Structures are given as structure tokens and as C-alpha cells.
Amino acid sequence: MFRIVAYLQEATVQKTLLAGIAAAGLLSASALASDLPTKAAVYKAPIAAPPYNWSGLYVGANFGGGWSNGSLNIPGNNLYGGLTEFIGGVQAGYNFQAGHFLFGVEGDFDGASFSHPVLSNPTLGFVDQHWIGTVAGRVGLVNDQWLVFAKLGGGWVHSDATLNLPGAVWNGSGTGSGWLAGAGIEYGFKPHWTVKLEYDYLGLSNWNSPTIPSVALNRDLQMVKAGINYKFESGVSATAEPSGTSGSAEPSEDLQKASQNPIADLVSVPFQSNTNFNTGPFDRTQEVFNIQPVVPMHLNDDWNLISRTIIPLISQPSPLFDSNTNGVGDITQSLFFSPAHPGALIWGAGPVFTVPSANDPFLGTGKFLFGPTAVFLVTPGHWVVGVLLNNQWSVGGNPLTPAVNSFLAQPFLNYNMAHGWYLTTSPIITSNWLAASGQQWTVPIGGGFGRVFKVGDQPVNAQIAGYYNAIRPTGTSAWQLRATLALLFPVK
Template sequence: MYGGLSEFIGGIQAGYNFQAGHILFGVEGEFDGATFAHPALPTPTLGSVRQNWIGTVAGRVGLVADRWLVYAKFGGGWVNSNAILNFPGVSWSGSNTSSGWLAGAGLEYGFKSNWTVRLEYDYLGLANWTSSTVPSISLNRDLQMVKAGINYKFVSGLPDSAAPTRTASPAHTADHEDLAKQSQNPIADLVSLPFQSNTNFNAGPFNRAQEVLNIQPVVPLRINADWNMISRTIIPVISQPSPIFDSNTNGIGDITQSLFFSPAHPGALIWGAGPVFTIPSATDPILGTGRVLLGPTAVFLTTPGHWVIGVLLNNQWSVGGNPLRPPVNTFLAQPFVNYNLAGGWYLTSSPIITADWLAPSGQRWTVPIGGGFGRIFKIGDQPVSASIAGYYNVARPTGTPDWQLRTFFSLLFPEK
């Protein structure tokens, strides 16, 4: 196989752990659906291999320290693939399930008594698949996987009371405004699961609607008594208008991960800074850049009286990925202003300003203005935040949407 592509996989896992002191032993299985194909010959038009599903079983051993677990894992896996070869004198397709060995390592953190998040790297070495053609083609399907996950433990770990001290007002006071301020702070020590729907109108030559649903889990991780690290992931589910046909392409876009290092006990100015990177996980070329992006990110805010005022900034450059795709150099600034009212209601404005530094000077900037309103409330015992807002792009590249409707719904998990 000649090279490959980085794409999106997703699935479920289950396992069993046994802890003796600071040492953990476990076994786990995983099943993932795959959505990617990679070239089997120098050009995809001559041949490609498509992965359909991936299954693994592995044992793991790790070192536990407070809420952190560092571990290694070893085992085996199976991959089901389809292949197509089509070049002069050869037309062949086939399906095959192959097994191989698995090695990996990861980092896991218990953010609540029954919940953990993890980041893991796995290498799955598979036997070559030789086509029944003349001449035969050897297809190498080795996989490298970077996986982020969230797990529920049926036996709790540390009690919720062992959680780090909040950087904002304690949520247990049940005060709507305190919880609202935490939910409006991108680097608050508050676990949340936001769903942000961005409907962009009048996109492309056929003036179709582009829909981007961002799934944005935010998990604070305690480093020590003085510092927290806040993990913010953005998984976009996209319906993208075609630039050629009057139709849309649907799928997963490129996934962005931000890590903010923030003081656990800030003063009047709350801040965090760290790296941001984007992986080319799009399930269709039109849904992503095809490049690995990396850069710095930072957020600054203050919370005087009923206000939450701040800005989130980042810039990313392409540092890898498909060399046939164009390079990337993009800037993002998201100022946010929230005013909290009685009864959990709040007013909000949070436009997303972007710049493509590689575009012609008159086509670089997208600058929206607008705002909306929202409310903090409960569904049963579950605190949630919901809002709706509209934005008009006063500056935008030609052919891009002119206005946006944004709806927001977030599950909030304050400590008890």
C-alpha cells in the first residue's frame, strides 16, 4: 500500500479493571466502525482499500496517581476491508477480514466518581493482503489510531467530594447566576456537554443552507493544587452544500482539540492558554481540509457583577496531512459578552470571527454581528443551558453564507 489517509472512526468499548495499590490490571474489548479508504496504488483511481470495521481485545497495565492513570496495552485486533484494483489489464475487487497484533498507550482521568475520559494511541499491525491478480499486489493495512473516549465505571472511584475547588462560585449553592457564569466561562472547572447547531444560510452557488452541529465536550483536569488543564473537543457533524451540484454532502468534519492550562485560583482576570490541534478526520474531502493543523490558543475573561466578558483566540497552521491538499493558515477570535438576569435568563453575544491568511486580501475575513438570549434550567435533576441567537456577516468571502442561526443546548455537571 502506498501511504494512507487520516480519517474518523467511532465505536464502543467495555472492560474490567483490578487495582492493587497504585498498579492497575485490566482487559478490554473495542468495536469501531470505520469510514475511510486509502490508496493501494500511487493514485486512488488505480486502486484503493476501504476499512469497514475494526475490533480489538487487549490487556492493559497502568500506574494510578490520584485521579490519573497512565497505562500500556497489548493484544490483538481484526479489520474488515474491501479492496478495488483497476489498471490496464487488471480489474479486481475483494473483501477480507485480517487479524494482527496490537500495542498502545494512553492517559485516563477520573473527572467524577463513576466517569473517566481518556486519550490513547494504538498501533495495529496486520498481515498483508495479497490480491489474486497477475501480477499480484501486496496490500499493507497497518493502522495507527489516536482515540479519545469517555467511560462509565459501574464501581465508583474517588468520591465527588474529592474534586478540585471550583474557580467560579460553588455550584452547590443552586444559584442560577453562579451556574450560568460557570457555563459561560470556557475554562471553568465545570464538566459540560454542549451541542451547538450553526445553520448558515445562502451558501454556495445554489444558496443552500449549510448545517454544522458541533458536539463540544469540556472536561477540566486537575494537575495540582495550583493548576488545572481544561480539555475542549469539537466534533463537527456537517451538511455541506456542493460547489458544483444542487445537493449536500453529509458526514463528520475535522475534529479540533484544545488544551487550556489555567490557574486554579485566578484573580479578577481569568485566563488559560495552551495548544490547539485539528486532525483530518473528515469522512468526505469536501468536509475537511485534509491537513493536520497545530497552533496556540488562549482565552481571557472577567466576571464583574452580572457580566461575563471575554475572548477566545487561536491560530492554526498546517503541519502535515495530505500534501496534495492546499496549506492552511487560519485565525479565529470569539469575543463573548453575557449579561445574566433573574430566573436563570441571560442575554448573549458570541460571534465567531475568522480569517484565512492565505486567501486574497478582500476574501480573508468573516465578521458576524448579532446576539440572542438563553436560560439556565433543569430537566428533572439535570441542569442545562439553552440559547438561541442570530448573526449577520458584515464581512465575508464571496460565496459564503450571509447569516447564521445558532441554537445551543448544554448538559451541565456541577459537583454536588
């Protein structure tokens, strides 16, 4: 079992996994720091901007993870420890704003991707969840571009179940309904665009099989979702909307610096490939492709909150067969509180949590993780020197999967050159605190180069680097190739 954990530890190059076969999704949080800074730069929020208008119709998309403490309850036994899953879909709603108060209604529909074997043995049966739908009223408090809301309504979940046990053989499909309660925050980062983060609890009645004795499937569901919405009505007046982009062929120096600063006031969407060679007993290639939207939010004139989300798409070599398991891993969310006008020391700190969203047990931990994260850096001359730190512990999720306690430290050193070019090294050092002595640490060495440039009017940051794991757990791949392409959307 430890060999499986070891393969997953370096896969995402950010999280070291503990004992347990499903750890690749957690480690995908390496993306938090892989495009770390070369210099600090902060774009200022517009001065005396008019209040943001939240009223009107909107549509959007969401993604996240869900988990249940549900169980298959046969008298005297509890055979099913719950499920974790990736969820993703669409939503639509309407808001009415009255001063600092908001009232609205919202509906969403999400596909769910999970098939959970009973007792981890597929011959005994499966529990599958296919889709989730909710409709709820929303009430909130508005402060310019910020919205804090609560929601209350109902929802539906469609599930399949197969049970093959002595005296209880059943194959059924059903849709359960129940009540929904949730809360979240939303931020208008563009005149027509908002982003949100919310928690929802969907309480469902038990699903009882027609067998004798009857088997009750508890399906209460908890969800953490991030979303983005398009507002048909602009959030600001027409005169306050930003004008067109700059026509210069080369990005400005400020944009170059901001694109390499993880806590800059700059919207970006990085795509990062982590390729690990000769992984597992069959020397297969492991691929972790991270989608990493970054959205800065202005709390006030003195403080920013930077949201960094990691969505890993994983191809994980099997520890038993000469094949790979493909799918979505665990999604990681970091929030950095950072001064808008830092001094010589630039810093940000806040919470980090990982949602059990993997669609296969080999690709995630099955746990909800939580902990602190921070980044510190200085920028003397052309140099940037700093470190990113975090640690996460398991605080919920499937009770049948192993506990998690993982640490990450990423020192970074960058040198800026002319025309957007830079040299970089950012080894991601991880520790699996629950692993056996001598098998906890992964310490890579290496580096690479990158450049900030424009494709038409679209600023882009591209980087490539290679790393060798000088210290690593037994059986872990030694070499990794990391390549990143980030789309940049500076404040106009």
C-alpha cells in the first residue's frame, strides 16, 4: 500500500500523501506555487468606483466536490462508509438588490461522477450517483463588489445501487428529494462577471430496498462548489466600464512582474502539465494536468484576498496492472489575505482546503482537508527570493479511508531578464508525516526558464522546467517535467 502512496506523493508535486491508495488529487496542489513570482507588482483598484449593481438575470457554471456519510444499513452491519465525488454543472438565477440587501432565486443542475463498491469489493455491489439538482431562494448582504449570502430550498439526487449479499440481492434506481441549506460568498470582479464559493447541505430521506430484510441507503450530501456567473446586466455604469486593450506588441514591465507574483492583483488562468516518468512497478508515465484559475478580490483599500483554485486531471498508473486510471482528482482551494500596499517584505496568508472530488479512489484521498498556507518574498533588483508553506489535515470525508497529514515548503529563486524572459527554480519539498520513518520526504532539485509575451492582444506567461527527486520514498519516480501556460487578464 505504501508504494501506491509514494507514487501519488510526487504526482502533483504539491501534496505528499499519507498511507492510502488515493492521493494524487491532494498533491495536485503543487500548482499553487509552480508559477511563483519573479517580482512583486500590484494593480490598484479603480479609485472612487461606483457601487456594484447585483440586480438582474445571470447564468454560469460550477464545479467542486461532494461527500456523504451515507451507509448501507443491514441489521447489525454498516457496510458502506460513504462516497466522495466530483460534481460539475450549470446554474441560473435572478437577483433583486434593495440597498445593501439582496433577494433572489437560483437553480442548478450538476452531474456527479462516482461509483463506490460496497466494502471496497465490486462483487458485493456498487452505489452510483449520477446527478444532483437544486432550487433555492437566496438572501444576502451587499457591500459594493462583495456579496455574502444564505440559501434555503430543496434538491434531488438520482442514484443507482446494486447489492449482492446473502439474503439481500437487489439492483435498483431512484431519485430522492430533500431540503437544502447553504451559504457562501460572491465577488464581482468584472462588470458582467462574478465568482463564488459556497457550501451546501442536502438532507435526503433514506432509500429503502424492497428486499427482506430491507436495506436503507442514507444519502445525505455535503457539497463545496466554486462557480462563475455571467450577468446580463452590467454591474457598473456604462461610463465606468473598462476600455479596450493596449496595442503594444510586448507586455509592460508591470504586467511581467505581476504575472509571476502569486498574490498580485491580476486575474489569470494557468494550465500546468506535470509529467512523471517511470512511475509504478510497470515504469509507466503519470500525468497530472492542473487547471488553476486565480481571482484577486479587493476587501478594501488596504487588503486584497486572492483566490487560487486547483482542478487536477490525472492519469495514474495502476499499482497492480500495466494500465492507467484516468479522471478528476481532489480540488484544492487557497485564499491569501495580502496587503494591497506591501513594504519590502511581500506576504500573503490564509486557509487552504481540499475537497474530496476524485471520481475514482485511486485519484484522491476520500477526505476533506484543511490547514494554513502562506507565502513570503522579497524582490532585490532583478531577483525574487521567497517561500510558500502549507500543511493540511483530514477533518472529514469517508471514514473508511486513511487519515491525512501533509506538509509542503517551496523555496523559489527567480532572475528577470529583458523582453519578458526569466530563469526560475522552485522545487516543491513535501513530507508525508504519517509515512514510515525514512519514507516521508520528497526533495527535488532543478529549474527552468520562462517568458511573458503577447499573442495578439492576449498576454501569456509560459514556463518549462525539469526536476530530479534527490530524496524520495522508495519506489517513487525520479524525474519530472513541468510545463505551464497561463492566460493573463490585467485590470484595464
